[in-house]
Every structure is written in C-alpha cells, then in structure tokens.
Amino acid sequence: MKLRVYLLIASGVSTGIILLTLFICYIYMLLKWKDVILLSAVTVGAAGVSMLIHYYMTRPLEKAIHAITQETTQISEGHFEGQVPQIGPIEFQRLAGQFNHMTGKLNESFQKLRSAEVSRRELVANVSHDLRTPMASIQAFVEALQDDVIQDKATFARYLQTIRLETGRLDGLIQELFKLSQLDAGGTEFVPERYNVDHLLLDSLQSLAFQLEEKQLQIDIDLPERLPPVAIMPQEMKRVLSNILDNAIRHSPVGGTISIQAKQLSAPYVQLNIQDEGQGMEEADSKKIFDRFYRADPSRTRTSGGAGLGLAIAKSIVELHGGTIGVESQTAIDNRGSRFWFTLPIDQ
Structure with a gap:
C-alpha cells in the first residue's frame, strides 16, 4: 500500500470516528431531526474539505519518496550521477540532501576503484615490458656464451659486463616496486x-x-x-x-x-x-x-x-x-x- 493511500485511510478513519461521535452528541442534545441533519451535513462537508486538503498536502511527500525510490534504483544499477530534488517538508529536504551527499561519496569511491583498476592493469603491462627487455638481453648474451660463439677475451668480458648491468637494472626495478608497494600498504613506519x-x-x-x-x-x-x-x-x-x-x-x-x-x-x-x-x-x-x-x-x-x-x-x-x-x-x-x-x- 502506498504511503499516500495509507495516510488518507488513516485520516478517513479518524474523520469517521469524529463524525460518529458528533452524531451521537447531536442526538443526546435533544435537537430536532432537522437540526441534527443540518449539523451533520455541515460536519460531513467540513470533513470532506479536510480530506481534500489532506490529499493535496500529501502530494509533496509522495513526490519526495518517489524521487528517492527512483534514485535508489539508479544506484542499484551502478549510476551515481543523479540528484534527488529537495522538495516537501523540511525533514524530507534534509533527507534528500543527505542522500545526495551519500551518492556523491559513493560516486567518488567507485571512480577511485575504477581508476585503481586501470592503474593496476597499466602497472602489470608496464612491469611486464620493463622486465621483458633486460631478460631478453640477458638470455641472448647467456646463450651466446653457452654456445661458445665468443672466442676473444675482450668480447667475453664485455658480454659479462652487459649481463651484470642488466641484472643490476632488474634488481633496481624490483627494489623500486617493493618500496612502492611497501609505502602503499602503510608498511613504512614514520619515525622522524x-x-x-x-x-x-x-x-x-x-x-x-x-x-x-x-x-x-x-x-x-x-x-x-x-x-x-x-x-x-x-x-x-x-x-x-x-x-x-x-x-x-x-x-x-x-x-x-x-x-x-x-x-x-x-x-x-x-x-x-x-x-x-x-x-x-x-x-x-x-x-x-x-x-x-x-x-x-x-x-x-x-x-x-x-x-x-x-x-x-x-x-x-x-x-x-x-x-x-x-x-x-x-x-x-x-x-x-x-x-x-x-x-x-x-x-x-
């Protein structure tokens, strides 16, 4: 049952009780039937006007709740850009404001998650590239040395020097990655x-x-x-x-x-x-x-x-x-x- 219908039914029931009470009072006041009918008609008319005013007064409540409901549906589908209009009573306006603040925070968090995922993919791709280059160089020089392709000592020493430099670069990259992951994980205690x-x-x-x-x-x-x-x-x-x-x-x-x-x-x-x-x-x-x-x-x-x-x-x-x-x-x-x-x- 909708909130607006629920409120109207509650208002109708309370109005009916009031009318019944007034009708009984009219009878015990020993009024003439003509006066009882007239007073009852006036009371019913006033109750009808009250119900009509109540009907229109509850429309902003229904609109505010409907707007929040629609926005929650959008959030459940992964859309956080919408804003709930701040309409209706002051309490509903505050609720809409808090709801918009919440969706803004959620949108910011999900943007960070998406950015982190993109960064993670780029990190894997870049690490793979930076590791592949020196590894390929080391492998080529090691295979040349194993196959006895190099005969003179000067070239042999130069190949060993290149292998040493490439392994040094690999070690430097690994140390940088370790340091960065340590900082990200909060593993470095600040002791100044x-x-x-x-x-x-x-x-x-x-x-x-x-x-x-x-x-x-x-x-x-x-x-x-x-x-x-x-x-x-x-x-x-x-x-x-x-x-x-x-x-x-x-x-x-x-x-x-x-x-x-x-x-x-x-x-x-x-x-x-x-x-x-x-x-x-x-x-x-x-x-x-x-x-x-x-x-x-x-x-x-x-x-x-x-x-x-x-x-x-x-x-x-x-x-x-x-x-x-x-x-x-x-x-x-x-x-x-x-x-x-x-x-x-x-x-x-």
Missing part, C-alpha cells in the same frame, strides 16, 4: 629524527657526484643563514632528493646549472626547490609526472629514462612526512627547464 637541511643536500649531492661530473654540471645552492632543522627520516628523504636530482641531471644540457633553493614557509615547513635547465615539459605531462610508470617521452627506455617509478616513490615518501610535492615547468618549446619542489616539516 632531527636533521639539518644542509647535511641532507650534501649527502645527496655526494652520492651523485659521478653523474654531475660526467655531464660537467654546476650546482648553485641558495640556503638562508638560519634555517631550522627538520623532522624527517633521513634515508627516505635522501631517496626523494636523489630521485629528483637524478631526473634534473638526466634532462640538463652538458655544462648546465642545477639550482637548489631552500626557504622557510609561513607554515611549519621548509621548502626545497630544484631547478634544471632542460627542455621543460608540457602542462599535460606535469600533471602526470608523479604517476607510476609515467614517462613524458614514451619512447624512453630504462637506459635513458628509468622505469618511471622514482617520482612516484618520492611523492609517497613526502606525503608520508605530511608534506607536499609538485612541479612547475614551461612548455618544451621555451626550453626553460623544470622546477621541482617539496616541503619538509620543521622539527618542533
């Missing part, structure tokens, strides 16, 4: 310690000294005289800085300059900026540069561009510290380079 930013920069630059010297790059560092220590996990933040610097080195021209600037923000954070003199990137690339396995140039291989996990790992580590990370870049036509930045919490 007091650390100075200048020590962080010095340690990271020393580990990249060979790459900097190979491309004859200059480092321009701008640090304020008084910079408060930060609360970080040093090894994790060195990984972040090394990943960003490695990216800057790879895209900088020979003999160029990489600028590093540190400054204290108004919030309790220190911001590090790393500016290179590379070709920069398009706006579409800058929005996706921190995605897993994303490469601004799809033709890049692991030899020239890495697996596309370094910046994704850097983002996860910075967010684990409660900071933010981003990039500002001119278009590739301007050749003004890219500026990566991230924030570190100040030690309190």
Whole structure:
C-alpha cells in the first residue's frame, strides 16, 4: 500500500470516528431531526474539505519518496550521477540532501576503484615490458656464451659486463616496486629524527657526484643563514632528493646549472626547490609526472629514462612526512627547464 493511500485511510478513519461521535452528541442534545441533519451535513462537508486538503498536502511527500525510490534504483544499477530534488517538508529536504551527499561519496569511491583498476592493469603491462627487455638481453648474451660463439677475451668480458648491468637494472626495478608497494600498504613506519637541511643536500649531492661530473654540471645552492632543522627520516628523504636530482641531471644540457633553493614557509615547513635547465615539459605531462610508470617521452627506455617509478616513490615518501610535492615547468618549446619542489616539516 502506498504511503499516500495509507495516510488518507488513516485520516478517513479518524474523520469517521469524529463524525460518529458528533452524531451521537447531536442526538443526546435533544435537537430536532432537522437540526441534527443540518449539523451533520455541515460536519460531513467540513470533513470532506479536510480530506481534500489532506490529499493535496500529501502530494509533496509522495513526490519526495518517489524521487528517492527512483534514485535508489539508479544506484542499484551502478549510476551515481543523479540528484534527488529537495522538495516537501523540511525533514524530507534534509533527507534528500543527505542522500545526495551519500551518492556523491559513493560516486567518488567507485571512480577511485575504477581508476585503481586501470592503474593496476597499466602497472602489470608496464612491469611486464620493463622486465621483458633486460631478460631478453640477458638470455641472448647467456646463450651466446653457452654456445661458445665468443672466442676473444675482450668480447667475453664485455658480454659479462652487459649481463651484470642488466641484472643490476632488474634488481633496481624490483627494489623500486617493493618500496612502492611497501609505502602503499602503510608498511613504512614514520619515525622522524632531527636533521639539518644542509647535511641532507650534501649527502645527496655526494652520492651523485659521478653523474654531475660526467655531464660537467654546476650546482648553485641558495640556503638562508638560519634555517631550522627538520623532522624527517633521513634515508627516505635522501631517496626523494636523489630521485629528483637524478631526473634534473638526466634532462640538463652538458655544462648546465642545477639550482637548489631552500626557504622557510609561513607554515611549519621548509621548502626545497630544484631547478634544471632542460627542455621543460608540457602542462599535460606535469600533471602526470608523479604517476607510476609515467614517462613524458614514451619512447624512453630504462637506459635513458628509468622505469618511471622514482617520482612516484618520492611523492609517497613526502606525503608520508605530511608534506607536499609538485612541479612547475614551461612548455618544451621555451626550453626553460623544470622546477621541482617539496616541503619538509620543521622539527618542533
């Protein structure tokens, strides 16, 4: 039975009881039949008008419930874009508002699930590709060595060196995947310690000294005289800085300059900026540069561009510290380079 019919029946029953009570009162008041009939007719007329008003007054209730029912049907079929109109009494308007808020949250959750599924498929495809290339190379060189195709010692040593490099790349990719999965699963406990930013920069630059010297790059560092220590996990933040610097080195021209600037923000954070003199990137690339396995140039291989996990790992580590990370870049036509930045919490 519909709610509106139920309410009308309830109203009719209560009105009937009132009419019966009034009719009995009229009789016991010793009125003439003419007066009893007249009063009864007036009472019945008033009851009819009341029922009619009740009928129209319940229409907004029926519409509101019907709208919510239709929307629940759409949700059951996987459609979360609809909105329930906020009509009827204030309680039903609040219910519609809460219902719309719920559908919005559900839509957001399902969009994240769909995005995660797409990312998972891309992850499997990219991992398969990045594993297949060095594995094929290793297999080819090993077969050549097994078949005694190589006779001279120099070529034999070169083949062994190539196999060593390829296995090193495989190990690096596996370690990156393990680190990323560990961060996603919350397996890395945040245990910060007091650390100075200048020590962080010095340690990271020393580990990249060979790459900097190979491309004859200059480092321009701008640090304020008084910079408060930060609360970080040093090894994790060195990984972040090394990943960003490695990216800057790879895209900088020979003999160029990489600028590093540190400054204290108004919030309790220190911001590090790393500016290179590379070709920069398009706006579409800058929005996706921190995605897993994303490469601004799809033709890049692991030899020239890495697996596309370094910046994704850097983002996860910075967010684990409660900071933010981003990039500002001119278009590739301007050749003004890219500026990566991230924030570190100040030690309190």
